[in-house]
Amino acid sequence: MLDDMHDHDHDHAGGHSHAIGADADRRWLIGALSLILAFMAGEVVVGLIARSLALLSDAAHMLTDAAAIVLALIAMRLAARPAKGNFTYGLRRVEILSAQLNGVTLWALAIVFVVEAIDRFRNPPDVSGGLVLATAVVGIGVNALATWCVSRADRRSLNVEGAFQHLLTDLFAFVATAVAGAIVLFTGWARADAVATLLVALSMAWAGWGLLRDSWRVFLEAAPRGLDVAAIDGDLHAVDGVVDVHDLHVWEVTSGFPNLSAHLLLASDQDCHARREQIAALLAERYGIQHTTLQVDHAQASLIDPAELRGPRTQTPH
Incomplete structure (x- = not known):
């Protein structure tokens, strides 16, 4: 009887190509991060002035977007480290931890915004529809550009996909907020702000579920x-x-x-x-x-x- 063990792995050239691709991914993620941080600061100020929960929820979501991208960048750096000692695969699975954390934060935010939106639907405050609409329209442009930047990175990585899903749901949030702002501005129906927040929360929960499902498949070592x-x-x-x-x-x-x-x-x-x-x-x-x-x-x-x-x-x- 003959035992013949074989370990067929990536070659050096493949590893070099992977490193080049990771560098490009990092540049796209950093570009998106810069756009998000610049806009988020202004959105918080306008949201407080306009008394818009939809804008403040957008700003909070953008904060998690920024955190997701930072986490993705850290995970990419750690995953690039070579295998050493007892970590025979290196720290590659840190990327999956990052994706799972992104999924958890999306679900946590969704719950918070659903609770707050229900309260505001019962007791709607005065909302400045014009400020909400103007800010949301600018936010759509900024977020669309940031989402495009992340889409240029390798989305086969669940880590990058986590950051992308954060941005994509935020883009949807800005569209919903713009519609709510227009309704408040032209009809005076302040509850539109709470309805938009509920729609945003649902999109967060859907994106978070996808990330949690896929990351758990990796942790459970499913095919x-x-x-x-x-x-x-x-x-x-x-x-x-x-x-x-x-x-x-x-x-x-x-x-x-x-x-x-x-x-x-x-x-x-x-x-x-x-x-x-x-x-x-x-x-x-x-x-x-x-x-x-x-x-x-x-x-x-x-x-x-x-x-x-x-x-x-x-x-x-x-």
Whole structure:
């Protein structure tokens, strides 16, 4: 019996390209952060003067936008550190922690704004519709530009996607606030401000749920979205000479970094090394899994059913 362990990882050139991409992502995020901080300060002042909860909720959301981007930048810096000591994957999963924290903050804000909006719907204050409308229109332009900046970064990273979702919901918030400001200005119905706040809270909750769901999939080591484990298992069994597949595991260390490990049993006349290389190449080409750990052994002759050598069979992974 032959044990053949293989760890097929990214090469040096790929790591260098990743570093260049991360630098570009950081520049786009910093640009968005600068826009947000500059506008947020003015929005707080106008929101207090206009007595608009919608504007103040927008400003609070922009503060979390800024925090989300700062957190994303810190996470990117930590994730770029090389593996060392007991951290054999480095700190790559810090990005997932960042995404999860973004999801939690979106939900927390949504709850706060729902409670406050309900109270204001019952007892609406006087709202300056003109100030609300003017500020929201400017906010739409600023936030659209900031959202575009973050969209230019690599959104396959759940960390970057978390920052993007914050900005996208904030853009929706400004649109809702502008509509509310116009309604207050032209009709005098002050409760429109509270209605807009409720809509913003719902968008926050929806975006937060997506981030929490995807980050928990990584922490629970579920297979990455879009990868069919049953199909992978079937393809492995279809390789010539493969008798059985055990302990097939597919998971993500962080977003965009899928891993696979498996134990394969081959017929006694097969070359374990050649089959291992073939399978690693198949997984990389067909499923984009570059990091694989494969244990390849010869099956005991007494355990091989001659019918299995005549064609592949499909087995559910253990």
